[in-house]
Amino acid sequence: MKQVAFPFLLSLCSFLYTASPVTAQQDSTAVVPRTALTDSNSQQPQRITISVLAPFYLDSLYNFGSYKFSNSIPRFALSGLEFYNGVQMAADWLEAEGLPVDIQIIDTRRNNSFAQALASPQLKASQMMIAMVQSPAELRAMAAQSVQLNIPLISATYPNDGNVVATPNLVILNSTLGTHCQSIYSYLQTHHSLDNLILLSRKSNAGDFIKNHLMEIHADTRGTPLDWKEIMMADEEDPAKLIPLLDSTRQNTIIVSSLNETFAKTLVKKLSAVQKTYPINVFGMPTWDGYKLTGSEYKGVNIYYTTPFADAIGNAEMYKAVQKQYMIRANSDPSDMALRGFEATYRFAKTLLHHPEIMAFLSAINDSDAKVFSAYDFKAIPSENGQIRYYENKHLYMVHHIDGIRKSLK
Numbered sequence: 001m002k003q004v005a006f007p008f009l010l011s012l013c014s015f016l017y018t019a020s021p022v023t024a025q026q027d028s029t030a031v032v033p034r035t036a037l038t039d040s041n042s043q044q045p046q047r048i049t050i051s052v053l054a055p056f057y058l059d060s061l062y063n064f065g066s067y068k069f070s071n072s073i074p075r076f077a078l079s080g081l082e083f084y085n086g087v088q089m090a091a092d093w094l095e096a097e098g099l100p101v102d103i104q105i106i107d108t109r110r111n112n113s114f115a116q117a118l119a120s121p122q123l124k125a126s127q128m129m130i131a132m133v134q135s136p137a138e139l140r141a142m143a144a145q146s147v148q149l150n151i152p153l154i155s156a157t158y159p160n161d162g163n164v165v166a167t168p169n170l171v172i173l174n175s176t177l178g179t180h181c182q183s184i185y186s187y188l189q190t191h192h193s194l195d196n197l198i199l200l201s202r203k204s205n206a207g208d209f210i211k212n213h214l215m216e217i218h219a220d221t222r223g224t225p226l227d228w229k230e231i232m233m234a235d236e237e238d239p240a241k242l243i244p245l246l247d248s249t250r251q252n253t254i255i256v257s258s259l260n261e262t263f264a265k266t267l268v269k270k271l272s273a274v275q276k277t278y279p280i281n282v283f284g285m286p287t288w289d290g291y292k293l294t295g296s297e298y299k300g301v302n303i304y305y306t307t308p309f310a311d312a313i314g315n316a317e318m319y320k321a322v323q324k325q326y327m328i329r330a331n332s333d334p335s336d337m338a339l340r341g342f343e344a345t346y347r348f349a350k351t352l353l354h355h356p357e358i359m360a361f362l363s364a365i366n367d368s369d370a371k372v373f374s375a376y377d378f379k380a381i382p383s384e385n386g387q388i389r390y391y392e393n394k395h396l397y398m399v400h401h402i403d404g405i406r407k408s409l410k
Contacts (some may be wrong), residue, residue: 044100045099045100045353045354045356046100046356047100047101047102048100048101048102048127048128048349048352048353048356049101049102049103049104049125049126049127050101050102050103050104050126050127050128050129050130050345050349050352051103051104051105051106051120051122051123051126051128051129051130052084052087052103052104052105052106052129052130052131052132052341052345053106053108053117053118053123053129053130053131053132053142054080054083054084054105054106054107054108054131054132054341055077055079055080055107055108055109055132055134056077056080056081056084056105056107056108056109056110057074057076057077057080057107057109058107058109058110059107059109059110059111059112060074060076060077060109061073061074061077079132079337080132080337082335082336082337082338082341083132083156083157083337083338083340083341084105084341085326085329085330085334085338085341086334086337086338086339086340086341086342086343086345087103087105087130087341087342087345089322089325089326089329089338089341089342090341090342090343090345090346090349091103091345093346094345094346094349094350099349099350099353100353101349101353103345103349104122104126106120106122106123108132108134108138114138114141115141118141118142118145123145123149124149126149126151127151127352127356128151128152128153128154128348128349128352129142129145129146129151129152129153129154130154130156130344130345130348131153131154131155131156131158132156132157132158132337132340132341133155133157133158133160133162134158135162136160136162136163137162138162139155139158139160139161139162139164139170140162140163140164142155142170143162143164143167143169143170143390144167146167146169146170147166147167147168147169150169150358151169151358152169152171152348152352152358152361152362153167153169153170153171154171154173154344154348155170155171155172155173155174156173156174156340156341156343156344157173157174157337157340158172158174159174159175159176159177159286160176160177161176161381161389161390161392164389164390165383165389166383166387166388166389167389167390168362168380168387168388168389168390168391169358169362170390170391171348171362171365171378171390171391172390172391172392172393173308173340173344173374173376173393174308174309174393175286175308175392175393175394175396176392177209177210177213177285177286178213179392179393179394179396180285180286180306180396181210181213181214181217182217183306183396183398184214184255184283184304184306185214185217185218185221185226187304187398188226188253188255188283189221189223189224189226192251192253192281193224193226193227195250195251195252195253195281196229196245196246196247196250196251196252196253197226197227197228197229197253197254197255198228198229198230198231198242198245198246198252198253198254198255199211199214199228199229199230199231199255199257200231200232200233200242200254200255200256200257200258200267201230201231201232201233201257201258202232202233202234202235202256202257202258202260202263203232203233203234203235204258204260206258206259206260207257207258207259207260210257210258210259210285211257214255214257228255229245231245235260235262235263238270239266239267239270239271240270242254242267242270242271243270243274243278246274246278246280247278248277248278250279251279251280251281252278252279252280252281253280253281253282253283254271254280254281254282254283255283256282256283256284256285257285258284258285259285259287261287261290261291264284264288264291264293265291265293265298267282268282268293268298268301268303269297269298271301272297272298272299272300272301275299275300275301276300280300280301280302281301281302281303281304282301282302282303282304283304283305284303284304284305285305286305286306286307286308288303288305289305289307289399290336293401294403294404298403299403300402300403301402302400302401302402303400303401303402304398304399304400304401305398305399305401306396306397306398306399307396307397307399308374308376308393308395308396308397309336309339309340309343309373309374309397310373310374310375310397310408311336311339311373311374312373313397313408314371314372314373314374314375314397315371315372315373318372318373319373322334322339322342326338339373342372343372343373343374346372347370347371347372348365350370351364351365351367351370362391365378365391366378374393374395375395376393376395377393377394377395378391378392378393378394379391379392379394397409
């Protein structure tokens with residue numbers, strides 16, 4: 001996670017505690033790049049209201065109006081405040097473009113009652129929900145509410161479908177783990193099928209879940225299945241157990257079915273120690289994007305993982321403009337959560353303005369003119385009876401990371 005400006009976020013926290021609506025804050029230094037999402041033949045869109053649901057924990061941060069944590073922000077509240085800051089910035093940009101958008105903030109942890117937040121009168125007056133979801137149960141409840149209100153629900157950060165059923169108003173930006181596994185497998189088929197392939201599983205519920213996904217893809221592939229060796233390791237086992245499976249005469253490519261950061265770091269350190277003898281690629285999971293693998297102890301190992309979010313590599317001009325204005329406000333680069341809040345709000349508010357009917361909106365969510373950073377590709381995910389369960393982003397970027405240098409490959 002990128003550096004955070006605590007004084008700025010504390011001021012946001014105080015603002016949120018005293019006011020719910022997001023109002024634009026004009027900045028004379030702001031230079032807002034115009035996107036192409038306009039229609040010169042159409043009339044000015046009617047004003048829309050968007051509800052942003054996120055965990056701010058304001059009741060836990062304040063005691064009778066007094067902030068409880070001195071000059072710091074507890075970790076449990078940090079992501080929500082960063083997300084809000086991105087939403088606030090998007091509101092400013094929409095206002096600067098003269099677009100009629102009202103944004104309401106709903107704290108999903110107010111009074112420790114998610115149900116109360118979901119029953120908010122504000123939500124019932126909205127034309128769209130943008131959510132920072134925290135659990136499958138939350139996603140299911142929000143998705144059901146979106147169907148009842150017949151409005152879109154944008155799940156901006158949560159990489160899970162919550163096992164929802166027949167909730168076609170739900171749009172998932174952060175692709176599910178199964179989609180990541182499919183993307184990795186297809187990439188290996190295209191670029192690494194002749195390598196010495198090793199499927200390394202970690203003994204854990206998450207490890208089993210990922211391995212099962214990969215094995216299902218392996219069994220059902222229409223192409224030539226990958227020819228891999230399999231090995232399973234427990235946390236206490238030395239990663240050196242893997243070395244006898246390596247081949248000094250070929251490229252060694254290891255697929256790691258684990259979401260555990262400690263396990264990943266220990267493994268890459270061990271492989272770095274032998275990389276001069278064994279050329280090594282390691283394919284990790286999307287959570288690896290947040291791991292710090294930049295020290296000398298990780299040197300020489302090619303690390304790959306998938307991500308649905310492009311940021312700077314997806315639209316350099318837009319990213320530089322956001323980065324510049326965020327630096328003016330917060331004296332830091334925007335965090336990942338701030339970027340997620342900005343992109344979801346700015347992109348889908350504009351889409352909804354031009355396509356206010358639910359079916360028209362869902363038909364327009366892949367419009368290339370709406371791109372901010374990421375090149376999303378939303379697909380309808382069907383249930384067994386053919387009903388649409390939800391829409392999920394199927395476009396992923398493959399990232400190559402070596403010796404602290406991060407590069408997107410697609």
